[in-house]
Amino acid sequence: MKNVLSIAGSDCSGGAGIQADLKTFSANGVFGMSVIVSVVAENTNRVISIEDVSPKMIGEQMDAVFEDIEVDAVKIGMLSTPKCMEVVVRKLEQYKPKHIVIDPVMYAKNGCPLMEESSLDTLISKVLPFAEVLTPNIPEAEKITGMKIQSVDDMEQAAKAILTLGCKGVIIKGGHREGSALDVLYDGEVFTHFETERIATKHTHGTGCTFSSAIAAQLAKGRSIREATSIAKTYVITAITHGLNIGKGCGPTNHFYALYKKAGLLNHVNEIVEEIVEVAK
Ligand SMILES: Nc1ncnc2c1ncn2[C@@H]1O[C@H](COP(=O)(O)OP(=O)(O)O)[C@@H](O)[C@H]1O
Numbered sequence: 001m002k003n004v005l006s007i008a009g010s011d012c013s014g015g016a017g018i019q020a021d022l023k024t025f026s027a028n029g030v031f032g033m034s035v036i037v038s039v040v041a042e043n044t045n046r047v048i049s050i051e052d053v054s055p056k057m058i059g060e061q062m063d064a065v066f067e068d069i070e071v072d073a074v075k076i077g078m079l080s081t082p083k084c085m086e087v088v089v090r091k092l093e094q095y096k097p098k099h100i101v102i103d104p105v106m107y108a109k110n111g112c113p114l115m116e117e118s119s120l121d122t123l124i125s126k127v128l129p130f131a132e133v134l135t136p137n138i139p140e141a142e143k144i145t146g147m148k149i150q151s152v153d154d155m156e157q158a159a160k161a162i163l164t165l166g167c168k169g170v171i172i173k174g175g176h177r178e179g180s181a182l183d184v185l186y187d188g189e190v191f192t193h194f195e196t197e198r199i200a201t202k203h204t205h206g207t208g209c210t211f212s213s214a215i216a217a218q219l220a221k222g223r224s225i226r227e228a229t230s231i232a233k234t235y236v237i238t239a240i241t242h243g244l245n246i247g248k249g250c251g252p253t254n255h256f257y258a259l260y261k262k263a264g265l266l267n268h269v270n271e272i273v274e275e276i277v278e279v280a281k
């Protein structure tokens with residue numbers, strides 16, 4: 001079993017952040033662990049408030065995991081302030097995990113900011129260079145590069161510009177573009193396009209968290225960046241296709257149901273759960 005750590009914010013409504021990451025890890029067959037950086041009071045509709053965990057506590061959670069357990073990959077999500085970023089970076093330098101996927105989360109799907117404006121410089125200069133794969137969506141790639149991204153060519157130019165900031169690979173995600181859901185991967189040598197039809201749904205809460213966590217899980221299992229991205233794309237599409245109509249806003253991606261149903265395993269899984277319940281009685 002491979003072990004994968006998410007360093008991110010907690011979404012109490014269960015659709016994004018740490019909660020989406022752990023569900024994705026389980027469904028991708030790896031053991032999931034979490035370091036909580038911020039607690040976010042949010043739901044499918046809005047963000048009510050954010051409380052950051054102290055840098056000391058963030059650092060100690062990382063110590064607790066790394067001093068005891070072999071970490072095969074790390075996924076980094078929401079880091080709201082420069083102070084949160086600095087402690088995470090210090091610990092990454094200390095523990096040097098094998099694979100690091102960074103999702104530079106800036107806004108929730110409803111537009112609420114999850115990263116302070118003042119954090120952008122620290123994100124670019126201190127955090128991004130640690131990424132084996134950086135997964136910005138189009139608005140995030142625009143903030144990082146200062147470019148306007150409208151066409152596929154713009155996505156490729158932005159990917160090139162982001163690579164000069166020190167990360168090894170970048171995937172510009174196309175969830176926010178018009179037309180097909182096209183993601184562009186650039187590894188410094190070739191561009192690879194991952195393109196699927198856009199699914200007509202508003203239930204996309206947690207898509208970016210799901211996608212980046214699936215990439216981290218697959219890198220931990222020894223896949224190349226291209227293979228990991230291809231599997232993660234299939235995974236997120238399935239999870240969006242079966243997205244849940246929960247709450248009043250953008251509902252979450254669906255992890256287990258979609259996968260088990262697709263594999264014809266849904267009845268089997270339900271039977272196993274029943275058996276476990278019987279034994280526990
Ligand atoms: N409506 C959709 N139909 C198909 N794929 C989608 C849709 N929305 C997002 N995706 C895919 O989900 C993944 C996450 O992308 P995106 O939604 O842009 O991330 P974020 O949550 O960071 O904004 C990408 O692979 C993207 O192409």
Ligand SMILES: Cc1ncc(COP(=O)(O)O)c(N)n1
Pocket residue numbers: 008009010011016017018040042077078105107108109114204205206207208209210
């Ligand atoms: C704690 C937390 N982290 C990240 C996101 C963004 O989620 P996504 O871009 O995947 O919809 C979120 N809404 N909340």
